[in-house]
Amino acid sequence: MDTNLILPVIIISAFSIWIFYHRQKKLAVILGISTSEQIKKTLTSQRFWLLILGFALTIGFWYAAVYWLPFKAFHRLPGPDEVVIEWLSRDPYYGISIYTKEYYVHIIYSFYRATTAFLLATVLGVPFGLLMGWSRRFYEYSFPLVEMIRPIPPLAWVPLSILMLPGVEPAVIFVTFLVAFFVTALNTLLGVQSIDQAYFRAARCLGASSKEILYDVVIPGSLPYIFTGLQIAMGAAWFSLVAGEMIAAQYGLGYLIWQGYSLVKYPTIIIGMVTLGFIGYGSSVAIRYVGKKLMAWREQELGGGAGVTHGE
Amino acid sequence: MGNNGTENMAKGGALSIRNATKIYDPEGVHVVALEDCSLDIKAGEFVAVVGPSGCGKTTLLNIMAGFDSLTKGEIYLDGELLAAPGVKPKPGPDRVVVFQHGALFPWKTVLENVIYGPVIQNQMSRSEAIEIAKERLSRIGLREIENVYPGQLSSGMQRRVEIVRALINNPLVLLLDEPFRGMDSVTKSASHECLLELYDIFHKTIYFITHDLEEAIFLSDTVAVMTTRPGRIRMTIKVDLPRPRDYRMLSSEKFLKLKEMAKDAVHEEALKAFQRGERELA
Known part of the structure; x- marks a missing residue:
């Protein structure tokens, strides 16, 4: 085996173990298993090796396509070994690695933009969706409008945003926000509509006013959908952010990837992409975590057996 | 309401349903759900309503609960007009639905579910409500589950908790819409026992919808048999079995006779509903 392959294999294995460890941990807490037992269980379970196999096959295909298979176009791409070596190099040939400051500047820029857009989308989108679900009248005149504006692809907004807003930075954030906003608002609306009418009736029977119904029925009842919406919104935010950065920005991972392409720094492209993968996974986990904290009732309801093992 | 949280006997809750008529979509399909339905329920009386599916039992419940309006006729609660054409339906804690x-x-x-009503109505302070709720839950053997979410409970436990949540508001009338439907027989009999126990303590007026004749007779003072749509009261059967009741009564001669009587009436209505269904489909 090529010695260059050893490093990527180690990194991928470590990552797989980490993901699997977290999946198992919840189960272990419930079953009361100690850490060492848990690691032993992990290493002997079939699912763990299937997880490894999935990664190994993907990386293996990548490696084979670049070095062995007769696909001409693939031969100019960097192999997994080359990318990992560049990524972990103290003196990267193409200028970006975990030891360079620039790498983190790009990450921070993207992270800041995505987070700002996402938070704005949450703060505005959730109340907007609740209002649409809550007031028939508001729904009647806002929903058709939303349905018409929503299908416009985020990239189509880029020129107008730059013209409307002072500077490129707010424009990129605006485009990112827009996509996340619609996803959040519509999922919140769906959440309100999904609430069983019996809960509204029960609340009114028990003497709840409209305001109390909003706080005690509408909001908690739609939380599961809201959090599903937020997870999708986060994904959509990263998607349109990278697109926006490619066109309009000076920094950020989207910019890094595009620059890597135009300056023929191919390993940098992949480093940017994989970094996005990690950050995307991380932000998704963070939202799920907050959701679970807020919806203990749901966790209990779905808890036990299948709900736990397939919880991720 | 002067509720000090302990047992208080019925101080009202007499329902008078006079020629209640409900027509859905009068200009269009024109479905007559109730027609000239009249029934008097005394304060503290337990009335079980039986009848074929779609006969208007739930429509009547929804109107009394304040979820729906009346097309014709009146319903009075303790002499006060509760529902009539032009009266805006309004649900409230004096008529709680399960x-x-x-x-x-x-x-x-x-x-939190049980204390919800009295706390938001400012009937009780939170701590006061918690104390009473705990006492009531433990009375029906549900003490340990107070901090659990309903999703973890069996349907039988859920329904018992819901009855407790309704009763803590000290309502005049309890409206129960087939609460024990689909339960297995063991859960069902446990739920019956619980409801009977609570009824013997609080003596609220109860409007209880069911399909199960045995259940209807075992629990109630009066069984009201409704006709097939448009629904009206076909007959009422007085159940003069002594209280407190227990399961041995189910095999008593009196019980079986009452059941026979109710069965005949319901069967005839069910047959009519069935035949009409065939006609409508033909």
């Missing part, structure tokens, strides 16, 4: 599929808020714990 729903067929249950409507405990899944996002609130059992205890």
Whole structure:
């Protein structure tokens, strides 16, 4: 085996173990298993090796396509070994690695933009969706409008945003926000509509006013959908952010990837992409975590057996 | 309401349903759900309503609960007009519903569910309500589950909690829409026992919808048999079995005779409904 392959294999294995460890941990807490037992269980379970196999096959295909298979176009791409070596190099040939400051500047820029857009989308989108679900009248005149504006692809907004807003930075954030906003608002609306009418009736029977119904029925009842919406919104935010950065920005991972392409720094492209993968996974986990904290009732309801093992 | 949280006997809750008529979509399909339905329910009386599916039992419940309006006729609660054409339906804690599929808020714990009504109505302070709720839950053997979310309870426990949540508001009338439907027989009999126990303590007026004749007779003072749509009261059967009741009564001669009587009436209505269904489909 090529010695260059050893490093990527180690990194991928470590990552797989980490993901699997977290999946198992919840189960272990419930079953009361100690850490060492848990690691032993992990290493002997079939699912763990299937997880490894999935990664190994993907990386293996990548490696084979670049070095062995007769696909001409693939031969100019960097192999997994080359990318990992560049990524972990103290003196990267193409200028970006975990030891360079620039790498983190790009990450921070993207992270800041995505987070700002996402938070704005949450703060505005959730109340907007609740209002649409809550007031028939508001729904009647806002929903058709939303349905018409929503299908416009985020990239189509880029020129107008730059013209409307002072500077490129707010424009990129605006485009990112827009996509996340619609996803959040519509999922919140769906959440309100999904609430069983019996809960509204029960609340009114028990003497709840409209305001109390909003706080005690509408909001908690739609939380599961809201959090599903937020997870999708986060994904959509990263998607349109990278697109926006490619066109309009000076920094950020989207910019890094595009620059890597135009300056023929191919390993940098992949480093940017994989970094996005990690950050995307991380932000998704963070939202799920907050959701679970807020919806203990749901966790209990779905808890036990299948709900736990397939919880991720 | 002067509720000090301990047992208080019925101080009202007499329902008078006079020629209640409900027509859905009068200009269009024109479905007559209720027609000239009249029934008097005394304060503290337990009335079980039986009849074929779609006969208007739930329509009547919804109107009394304040979820729906009346097309013709009047309903009085303790002499005051509750529903009539032109009167805006308004649900309230004096007529609490226990729903067929249950409507405990899944996002609130059992205890939070039970105290919800009195706390938001400012009837009780939170701590006062918690104390009473705990006492009531333990009385029916549900003490340990107060901090659990409803999703973890069996349907039988959920329904019992919901009955407690309704009763803590000290309502005049309890409206139960087939609360024990689809339960297995063991859960069902446990739920019956619980409801009978609570009824013997609080003596609220109860309007209880069911399909199960045995259940209807075992629990109630009066069984009202409704006709097939348009629904009206075909007959009322007085159940003069002594209280407190227990399961041995189910095999007593008196019980069986009452059941026979109710069965004949319901069967005839069910047959009519069935034949009409065939005609409508033909």
